[in-house]
Amino acid sequence: MLTAIDLPFWNAFHDLGSERQNGMSLGSIPWSKAIAYAEYHEMDAEFFWLIIRQVDGEYLRMLAPKDPDDIKLIDKADMSDPKAVKRLLDGFNRRRQARVGRHTQ
Numbered sequence: 001m002l003t004a005i006d007l008p009f010w011n012a013f014h015d016l017g018s019e020r021q022n023g024m025s026l027g028s029i030p031w032s033k034a035i036a037y038a039e040y041h042e043m044d045a046e047f048f049w050l051i052i053r054q055v056d057g058e059y060l061r062m063l064a065p066k067d068p069d070d071i072k073l074i075d076k077a078d079m080s081d082p083k084a085v086k087r088l089l090d091g092f093n094r095r096r097q098a099r100v101g102r103h104t105q
Contacts, residue, residue, distance in 0.1 A: 029056045058092040
């Protein structure tokens with residue numbers, strides 16, 4: 001479940017998803033678009049970019065097929081699907097905790 005702290009970032013991530021370049025594969029959210037969004041909404045742009053970049057990286061990893069026969073996540077659920085949101089945030093949190101664990105050892 002999203003908390004009041006998570007919700008603005010999730011909404012921003014969802015809004016910024018339309019700014020991606022599409023070619024042979026789905027591109028990352030552009031830095032310039034994320035910074036403009038943060039500044040427009042009077043958010044700390046540097047902190048905002050750190051969060052958006054990490055969540056976007058997790059999202060792109062989820063979309064990447066493990067083998068050529070895999071069905072991509074985007075075919076299974078859209079960004080308004082609560083289960084897809086939960087999978088994305090759970091994966092992000094697992095990776096963040098693993099990074100924190102490496103830095104404290």
